[in-house]
Amino acid sequence: MSKVNYGIDAPSIMRNLIVFGASTVVAGIAIPLLSDNAVLKYISYLIVLVGSVFFTLGIAMFAYGLKGKYRTRDLMLSKIKWTGNENVLDIGTGQGLLMNGAAKYLTTGKSIGIDIWSSKDLSDNSINKTLANAALEGVIDKIEIRNEDARNLSFADNSFDVVLSLLCIHNIEPKADQEKACLEIARVLKPNGIALIGDYIPTTDYAKAFEKAGLKVKSSKPYFTTAYALMWIVEATK
Ligand SMILES: C[S@@+](CC[C@H](N)C(=O)[O-])C[C@H]1O[C@@H](n2cnc3c(N)ncnc32)[C@H](O)[C@@H]1O
Incomplete structure (x- = not known):
C-alpha cells in the first residue's frame, strides 16, 4: 500500500x-x-x-x-483559530502538505490547493500525486485542486478566510512577480481573514507587499529550529 x-x-x-x-x-x-x-x-x-x-x-x-516541513506545517496551522467552516487556499500546494493539513480542521469548510506542478521545485510533483495524498489522508471530500498560477488567481475578491503558502513564492520569476502573488493573496483574502506565508528567504518583501495592499502584518520572523532549516514566516490579517 x-x-x-x-x-x-x-x-x-x-x-x-x-x-x-x-x-x-x-x-x-x-x-x-x-x-x-x-x-x-x-x-x-x-x-x-x-x-x-x-x-x-x-x-x-x-x-x-x-x-522540518511537517513541523513547519503544524506551526502554521496552529496559528489559526479554526471554527471548521473556513474557506482555505493553499498557494503552490505541491503534493498537498498544507491543503490536506488544513482540511483536517474543517467540517463544512473547503481547502483548495493551486499549483503549476513544477518538477524542479518539488520531487515527484503532479496533480495525481496530490490527489492520492488527499485520499490517503482521508480528506478527499474537503479539498479541491486547481491548475493556477499564483500571480493570476481566478477567485473573486474576498473569497478566503485563510490563505497559506509554503516555499512557493521565492520560485516565482522575475522577482517583481513575487509582489504580484502577494497582492493576489491580499485580494482574495476576506476581511478579518489571515494569510500565513512561509519561505526559506526572509519574508520582509512579502510583508511590504501585504502592507501595500492594506493588510496588517502581525509578524515576519525566522523559525529555523522548527524547520531544521532556513525558514521565515509572515503572518498578516485583512
Ligand atoms: C518547494 S514546492 C513546495 C510545495 C508545498 N507548498 C510544500 O510545502 O510541500 C513549491 C511549489 O510551488 C509551485 N509553484 C512555483 N511557482 C508557482 C506559481 N507561479 N504558481 C503556483 N505554484 C507555483 C511549484 O510547482 C511547487 O509545487
Missing part, C-alpha cells in the same frame, strides 16, 4: 549542495596531505570551511524534507 509522501523540495539543489560540499571538504583535507606548502595549508582550511557550509545547507534541506 502506498504511503503519504509530500516530496523533497528543490531536489537537485539539495543534491548539488551535498555532493559539492562533501567533495570540497575532501579536497580541503587532501591538500595538506599532498603538499607541505604553508600557504596551501591555510587555503585548505578555507576550502574545508566553505565545503562544510554547503554540506550543512544540503543536510538541512534533507532534514527539512524528512521532518
Whole structure:
C-alpha cells in the first residue's frame, strides 16, 4: 500500500549542495596531505570551511524534507483559530502538505490547493500525486485542486478566510512577480481573514507587499529550529 509522501523540495539543489560540499571538504583535507606548502595549508582550511557550509545547507534541506516541513506545517496551522467552516487556499500546494493539513480542521469548510506542478521545485510533483495524498489522508471530500498560477488567481475578491503558502513564492520569476502573488493573496483574502506565508528567504518583501495592499502584518520572523532549516514566516490579517 502506498504511503503519504509530500516530496523533497528543490531536489537537485539539495543534491548539488551535498555532493559539492562533501567533495570540497575532501579536497580541503587532501591538500595538506599532498603538499607541505604553508600557504596551501591555510587555503585548505578555507576550502574545508566553505565545503562544510554547503554540506550543512544540503543536510538541512534533507532534514527539512524528512521532518522540518511537517513541523513547519503544524506551526502554521496552529496559528489559526479554526471554527471548521473556513474557506482555505493553499498557494503552490505541491503534493498537498498544507491543503490536506488544513482540511483536517474543517467540517463544512473547503481547502483548495493551486499549483503549476513544477518538477524542479518539488520531487515527484503532479496533480495525481496530490490527489492520492488527499485520499490517503482521508480528506478527499474537503479539498479541491486547481491548475493556477499564483500571480493570476481566478477567485473573486474576498473569497478566503485563510490563505497559506509554503516555499512557493521565492520560485516565482522575475522577482517583481513575487509582489504580484502577494497582492493576489491580499485580494482574495476576506476581511478579518489571515494569510500565513512561509519561505526559506526572509519574508520582509512579502510583508511590504501585504502592507501595500492594506493588510496588517502581525509578524515576519525566522523559525529555523522548527524547520531544521532556513525558514521565515509572515503572518498578516485583512
Ligand atoms: C518547494 S514546492 C513546495 C510545495 C508545498 N507548498 C510544500 O510545502 O510541500 C513549491 C511549489 O510551488 C509551485 N509553484 C512555483 N511557482 C508557482 C506559481 N507561479 N504558481 C503556483 N505554484 C507555483 C511549484 O510547482 C511547487 O509545487
